[in-house]
Amino acid sequence: xxxxxxxxxxxxxxxxxxxxxxxxxxxxxxxxxxxxxxxxxxxxxxxxxxxxxxxxxxxxxxxxxxxxxxxxxxxxxxxxxxxxxxxxxxxxxxxxxxxxxxxxxxxxxxxxxxxxxxxxxxxxxxxxxxxxxxxxxxxxxxxxxxxxxxxxxxxxxxxxxxxxxxxxxxxxxxxxxxxxxxxxxxxxxxxxxxxxxxxxxxxxxxxxxxxxxxxxxxxxxxxxxxxxxxx
Numbered sequence: 623x624x625x626x627x628x629x630x631x632x633x634x635x636x637x638x639x640x641x642x643x644x645x646x647x648x649x650x651x652x653x654x655x656x657x658x659x660x661x662x663x664x665x666x667x668x669x670x671x672x673x674x675x676x677x678x679x680x681x682x683x684x685x686x687x688x689x690x691x692x693x694x695x696x697x698x699x700x701x702x703x704x705x706x707x708x709x710x711x712x713x714x715x716x717x718x719x720x721x722x723x724x725x726x727x728x729x730x731x732x733x734x735x736x737x738x739x740x741x742x743x744x745x746x747x748x749x750x751x752x753x754x755x756x757x758x759x760x761x762x763x764x765x766x767x768x769x770x771x772x773x774x775x776x777x778x779x780x781x782x783x784x785x786x787x788x789x790x791x792x793x794x795x796x797x798x799x800x801x802x803x804x805x806x807x808x809x810x811x812x813x814x815x816x817x818x819x820x821x822x823x824x825x826x827x828x829x830x831x832x833x834x835x836x837x838x839x840x841x842x843x844x845x846x847x848x849x850x851x852x853x
Contacts, residue, residue, distance in 0.1 A: 661723045668730035669710045675733070677707065683738045685806045698729055698804040699847065700787035705729060724843050728836075732804050735835045739806040745827040748845065751838040765845040766824040772853045774822055775815040783852045795825075801848055807835060809848055 678688045686696050694705040695715070702715035703725075712726040713719070720726070748754045748761045773780045777797050784799055792798040795812040802808055809826055816822035826845050836844065 658723070661727060664727050665710075665723065665730065668727065668734060671734055672710060672730060677733070680733060680736070684732065684735060685739065696729070696804065697788065697802070699725055699851065700802070703729070722847075724847055728840060728844055728847065729804055731836060731840050732807065737834050739831055739835055741806060741808070742830045744830040745810055746830045746832075747825070747827060748838075748841060750830075751828075751833065751841050754838055754841075757838065757842065761842050761845065764842070765849040766826055769849040769852055770822050770824050773813070773824075777813065777815065780813060780852065786851055787848070803844055803848070807832060807844070809844065811848070811852075 677694065681688050681694065686694070689705075689707055692707045694707060696703055696705065701721075703712055703721060704715050705712050710726075710730060712721040712729055714721055749758050754761070780797065784801070788802040789799045792800050792810060792812075794810070795814045797815075798810060798812045800808050800810050807829075809828055812825045812827065814823045826849065828841060832841055
């Protein structure tokens with residue numbers, strides 16, 4: 623079970639649950655539930671499920687180091703992180719302050735993937751995720767749109783801010799970067815500078831293997847995490 627708060631204020635039913643890759647509307651009484659509460663519910667659900675998983679075996683299939691002494695060390699979102707297995711709390715390796723709850727959810731949900739993850743090389747849009755077309759406007763408003771508004775034609779600023787993540791250049795658009803998220807999950811940012819006729823624009827694409835790792839709402843959270851992290 624996974625949860626998502628719809629970012630659009632005009633949506634009447636703005637909380638959904640995803641089970642077996644199907645969207646199930648919850649009662650309208652939850653429509654004003656704070657995002658933090660929804661995230662906390664997602665964490666509780668993930669922690670309960672991970673308590674039944676052989677993490678040593680799971681980490682091997684997901685390209686992560688095996689846990690040692692109750693700690694899982696991993697690289698995520700440009701940072702060395704540690705996951706404390708006693709309560710599945712996530713910390714930056716150089717801090718005792720917990721990581722962002724969105725980072726924790728994405729890491730925990732990655733660990734819930736029970737199939738080996740391998741990059742396919744096929745890039746897909748969020749619109750190609752289950753019901754992604756329906757959430758496309760909300761996706762843009764919390765990912766590439768604020769990024770483009772901040773960066774404009776300043777590719778040097780974009781490259782500077784990419785230093786917050788682990789990334790490699792890609793030969794697409796005027797500039798593109800393959801950005802590491804967690805484990806074997808990457809996103810590809812394609813940026814096009816504007817001119818007198820067209821404004822600057824950007825696309826954020828996923829390797830098609832993301833469909834076996836994350837449901838649609840997690841892909842949206844991931845895109846927002848990357849794009850807002852580049853502002």
